[in-house]
Amino acid sequence: MDMRVSLSGWTLDNPVIPASGTYGFGYEFAQFYDINILGSIALKGTTKDARYGNPLPRIAECREGLINAIGLQNPGVEKVISEELPRLRTVFKKKSIANVSGFSVEDYVYTASQFDQQEDIGILEINISCPNVHGGGMAFGQKPEAAAEVCAAVKKACRKPVYMKLSPNVTSITEIAKACEEAGADGIVLINTLLGMRIEPRTGKPIVSTGAAGFSGPAVKPIAVRMVYQVYETVKCPIIGVGGIATADDVIEMMSAGATAVEVGAANLVDPYACKNIIEELPVKMEAYGIERLSDIIGRAHV
Amino acid sequence: MYKKNIYEVKSNRRIAEDVYRMVLAGDTSYLTEPGQFVNIQLSGLYLRRPISVCDWDGETITIIYKVVGTGTAMMAAMTGGEKLDLLTGLGNGFDTDFTRLLPGQGILKKEDGTYSWPDGRSVKAAVIGGGVGVPPLYALAKKLKKEGAEVVAVLGFNEEKQIFGYKDFADLGIPVCIATLDGSVGVKGFVTDALKNIDFDFYFTCGPEPMLRAVHRLGKERGVEGLLSFEARMGCGFGACMGCSCETIAGTKRICVDGPVMKSGEVIL
Structure with a gap:
């Protein structure tokens, strides 16, 4: 059975990638299992300068999911490259996906260019969809022109494949995806979190400090599958499907909708073995469904 | 691990x-x-x-x-x-190695694993808990006692019906001082009121943040260091999501993996 998939000429052993922000810089999970079984890792969202992020509380539970308002906490690209990547290298021998965020086009270009020079980075995932920061992140992902501008600028400055990570909090996901592809994107990653809110019944006040924050988990999967399905019909470049994936069946569903690979997010936080379990369950499900080559099922939901 | x-x-x-x-x-x-x-x-x-x-x-x-x-x-x-x-x-629990906790003060570690001051006196350790902050202090008190410290437990509750753990600590042969907000048992007031007449070389504390803040202030006034255990809403509990990060003098730390126990000299309260 063949689980390999290919993203812009880079062959992954399997399509399972932990999503940015749910896997740190990898080594926390290396304490639980050998993380080299993963297809790759999407690293914690990185910005030009170090960021503490939002005040606590940053987390609220929902039915079948959670709301987070981390706010892009990270040590800044320089430290990520000088400290986190070398540390990750001691436990992970494959290439990783750098997740880049910013507050201006120049920010994105600067941070992406730094990662572009790192040998162990396979793809630049440009996050224009973080809902938890002001004046950046999602602001670039809600207008086709702004998304295209970031994409074109990064593309011009970098050699590595550029994948744009899109927000579901838009009127037309296909328009944004198309604008990115036309601006040179090598791939599309979707979806980032939905904007949600939880209010504590006793106090009547929002639980997380920012009020509204990013909603993810199994509850959002149907939305992600629908958006991947729609975008697959709009663009030719590969899609990485993200949103509520927790089982091998979820992977197969997302790939059937049109994803070449998938990212597993919230599931990592409740079960640190989530990715491992999915990777081990995939061949069992492939056999049960008569799938010989996993890459054959990409987009098979479309007629 | x-x-x-x-x-x-x-x-x-x-x-x-x-x-x-x-x-x-x-x-x-x-x-x-x-x-x-x-x-x-x-x-x-x-x-x-x-x-x-x-x-x-x-x-x-x-x-x-x-x-x-x-x-x-x-x-x-x-x-x-x-x-x-x-x-x-x-999580990182409570360190009990007084050669590290009280550096440069000549603390001796004997072959039997016990600690003492250079003149042979025991180290006086206060374990200070508030409400459900009390439980982790039990295994700690047991360990401190075994390692030769002179331990005193100061436990704070709102009122009598919320009190627990008194007997557990007393059974370890540790003097226990209770503080209740309504004065129904022990000292009326906060743990810091109960601590007024208690002398200690180092403190270990766990409880609600206002209590940690008060204990931290008291330690500062007396020039005594301590270890404080924090709680937070967590996503994962093992360092992946950054859901429980706090700022400290030593940089940003995740309460789940860099804490929950932090040094009094590092925390910002």
């Missing part, structure tokens, strides 16, 4: 108003120091519930928790025999 495993509820008993003591049987080898916590999965709830470890031995883990919401209410209803999925070995 962390571990995910299945544990069986051996007993689960109410010990004070809304407070329960649960004993879980299973692998305890990943617990290495008092002050660590477990993260419990409950069916139908998405995130795990982080609960500090009160005590453990070769076969069982004891936790004491307060019913504060849906998850802890589900736990309170358990009668024994239930199987629970736990992550254990989480």
